[in-house]
Amino acid sequence: MSAADATILLVDDHSVVREGYRSVLQKQPGLRVIAEAADGAEAYRLYKSETPDLVIMDLSMPGIGGIEAVRRIRQWDKAARILVFTMHENAGFAVQAIRAGARGYVTKTSPPESLVRAVKDVLAGKIAISPDIDHELALSRISGESSAADVLTPREFEVLRLLLAENTTEEIAETLHVSPKTVANLHSLIKDKLGVGSDIELVRLALRQGILTEVDLGEA
Amino acid sequence: MSAADATILLVDDHSVVREGYRSVLQKQPGLRVIAEAADGAEAYRLYKSETPDLVIMDLSMPGIGGIEAVRRIRQWDKAARILVFTMHENAGFAVQAIRAGARGYVTKTSPPESLVRAVKDVLAGKIAISPDIDHELALSRISGESSAADVLTPREFEVLRLLLAENTTEEIAETLHVSPKTVANLHSLIKDKLGVGSDIELVRLALRQGILTEVDLGEA
DNA sequence: GCAACGTCGTGAAATTTTCCCGGCGTTGGT
DNA sequence: ACCAACGCCGGGAAAATTTCACGACGTTGC
Known part of the structure; x- marks a missing residue:
C-alpha cells in the first residue's frame, strides 16, 4: 500500500454488498478501502474522521439515506468526491443525487468494470453517469414527464x-x-x-x- | 475441490453482489460456486443443466422474478434446495417465497455469518429464516393485518x-x-x-x- | 334441498373531486 | 409607486365517484 493510494470509504447497509465492492476494488492497484459504513450517519462520521479521497455510496439505507448523507458530507467538505452506486435505475434518483453533490451515478446492474471505471473517472475529477441512466434521462425529457x-x-x-x-x-x-x-x-x-x-x-x-x-x- | 463439495448456483442481477457472495462463500470449506445467473429464466436454465445442491436466489430481478423462478425450479425438481437472500425485510415476501418452495429466507442486512449458517442449515435439510423476519411475521400476526x-x-x-x-x-x-x-x-x-x-x-x-x-x- | 358464498349488476344516497371564483400578501419589473 | 404575476387560502356548486342496500344467478358442500 503505497502512500499514493487513493483512499475509499464504502457505504452500504448490506454487508455482502460491501464484501463485493471490496473484492472488486482490491484487484485494482492504487485503490485502498480504508473504512466502511452501514448508514448515512455513520458515513458522515467516518468521512470527517478519515477524509477519504472517494466515497462510494448506496442510496437506500435505514435512517439517514444516501441522498441526505451526500448533502451533509458535501456541506462539510465542498471538495468531497462521492460516487453513488445503487440499484435504482430511475432518472429521478440520479437527478437528486447529482443535485445533492454526487460526482457520479452508477447502477448496480452495471458490470464491475463500470464501477472501476467510474471510480477512476471521479478520482480524476470527471463526472461519471451510467449509460442506462443517461438514456433514462433522455427519455424522461422526451416523454415530458414533469419532475x-x-x-x-x-x-x-x-x-x-x-x-x-x-x-x-x-x-x-x-x-x-x-x-x-x-x-x-x-x-x-x-x-x-x-x-x-x-x-x-x-x-x-x-x-x-x-x-x-x-x-x-x-x-x- | 473435493468431490464431496456442495455445489451452489448464485442468482442475483447485480454482479457486484454476486462478487460478494462468492467472496464470502469461498472462505468456507466444502462449498463450491459452480454457476451464476442474472435473472429468473437463466437461473431455471442453469439449474436444469447443472443441478446444484443449493441455489442462492435474489427476489427483485428483471423479467422472471425470484418467486416465480423458485416455483419453476421446484416444479422441475421437487427436492431442490433454494435459499432466498434478499433486501426485502417484509414478512409478505418471506411468506410468498416459502410457499413457492424456498427452504430459507435471509435478508441482505444480515451479517455474512448468517448467510453462511443459513447455507449450511438448508444443505442439512433445515429451514432457515432470519430472526428479523421471524419477528416481522410475529408482528403481522399480532397487528392482525390481513394478508x-x-x-x-x-x-x-x-x-x-x-x-x-x-x-x-x-x-x-x-x-x-x-x-x-x-x-x-x-x-x-x-x-x-x-x-x-x-x-x-x-x-x-x-x-x-x-x-x-x-x-x-x-x-x- | 338448501344454506353459504362468490360473482355481477342496479339504483339511490352520501361523499368527494373538480372547476370556477375572489381575496390577500409577496415579488419583481417599469 | 404602480401594476402584473404568482403562490396561497378557501367558498360554492356541479360533476363524478364511492358506498350501501338489495336481488339474481350459479356453484359448492353439508
Missing part, C-alpha cells in the same frame, strides 16, 4: 409528501393549520400538474421519482 | 392487481368483460376487506405485502 419537485410549489410538494405518508385529508389540514377544503383543492391541483388521473398513479409516479421509497413503508 | 392474498377472493385479487397496474376503472371493466360499476363495487369492497381508507393506503399495503414491487414500475 414533481420542479413543477410543484413548495406548499404543493409538502402536501404531496403528507399525502404519501399515510395521512387523511383531515389530518393534513390539521398539521398544516388550513381547512380540509384547501388540502382537497391542492390534492386535485397536484394530480393535475403531474398529469395523473388517480391516486394510484400518483403513488407510482412518486415511487419512480424517489419521493417515496420502499424502505419508508416499514415506518408505517 | 391480501388470503382474505380476498380470486376475482377480488385479480381486480386489485389490475388496479395497481395502472388501469382505470373503465379499462379494467373492459379487460374483465364486466360493467365498470362492478369494478367500482369490487374496488370499494377490497378497500373494506383490507381495512384501508384510501387508494394511497392500498398501494402502501400492496408494496408491504409484495403484491406490487418497485421494479414493476419501470414497465409503466
Whole structure:
C-alpha cells in the first residue's frame, strides 16, 4: 500500500454488498478501502474522521439515506468526491443525487468494470453517469414527464409528501393549520400538474421519482 | 475441490453482489460456486443443466422474478434446495417465497455469518429464516393485518392487481368483460376487506405485502 | 334441498373531486 | 409607486365517484 493510494470509504447497509465492492476494488492497484459504513450517519462520521479521497455510496439505507448523507458530507467538505452506486435505475434518483453533490451515478446492474471505471473517472475529477441512466434521462425529457419537485410549489410538494405518508385529508389540514377544503383543492391541483388521473398513479409516479421509497413503508 | 463439495448456483442481477457472495462463500470449506445467473429464466436454465445442491436466489430481478423462478425450479425438481437472500425485510415476501418452495429466507442486512449458517442449515435439510423476519411475521400476526392474498377472493385479487397496474376503472371493466360499476363495487369492497381508507393506503399495503414491487414500475 | 358464498349488476344516497371564483400578501419589473 | 404575476387560502356548486342496500344467478358442500 503505497502512500499514493487513493483512499475509499464504502457505504452500504448490506454487508455482502460491501464484501463485493471490496473484492472488486482490491484487484485494482492504487485503490485502498480504508473504512466502511452501514448508514448515512455513520458515513458522515467516518468521512470527517478519515477524509477519504472517494466515497462510494448506496442510496437506500435505514435512517439517514444516501441522498441526505451526500448533502451533509458535501456541506462539510465542498471538495468531497462521492460516487453513488445503487440499484435504482430511475432518472429521478440520479437527478437528486447529482443535485445533492454526487460526482457520479452508477447502477448496480452495471458490470464491475463500470464501477472501476467510474471510480477512476471521479478520482480524476470527471463526472461519471451510467449509460442506462443517461438514456433514462433522455427519455424522461422526451416523454415530458414533469419532475414533481420542479413543477410543484413548495406548499404543493409538502402536501404531496403528507399525502404519501399515510395521512387523511383531515389530518393534513390539521398539521398544516388550513381547512380540509384547501388540502382537497391542492390534492386535485397536484394530480393535475403531474398529469395523473388517480391516486394510484400518483403513488407510482412518486415511487419512480424517489419521493417515496420502499424502505419508508416499514415506518408505517 | 473435493468431490464431496456442495455445489451452489448464485442468482442475483447485480454482479457486484454476486462478487460478494462468492467472496464470502469461498472462505468456507466444502462449498463450491459452480454457476451464476442474472435473472429468473437463466437461473431455471442453469439449474436444469447443472443441478446444484443449493441455489442462492435474489427476489427483485428483471423479467422472471425470484418467486416465480423458485416455483419453476421446484416444479422441475421437487427436492431442490433454494435459499432466498434478499433486501426485502417484509414478512409478505418471506411468506410468498416459502410457499413457492424456498427452504430459507435471509435478508441482505444480515451479517455474512448468517448467510453462511443459513447455507449450511438448508444443505442439512433445515429451514432457515432470519430472526428479523421471524419477528416481522410475529408482528403481522399480532397487528392482525390481513394478508391480501388470503382474505380476498380470486376475482377480488385479480381486480386489485389490475388496479395497481395502472388501469382505470373503465379499462379494467373492459379487460374483465364486466360493467365498470362492478369494478367500482369490487374496488370499494377490497378497500373494506383490507381495512384501508384510501387508494394511497392500498398501494402502501400492496408494496408491504409484495403484491406490487418497485421494479414493476419501470414497465409503466 | 338448501344454506353459504362468490360473482355481477342496479339504483339511490352520501361523499368527494373538480372547476370556477375572489381575496390577500409577496415579488419583481417599469 | 404602480401594476402584473404568482403562490396561497378557501367558498360554492356541479360533476363524478364511492358506498350501501338489495336481488339474481350459479356453484359448492353439508
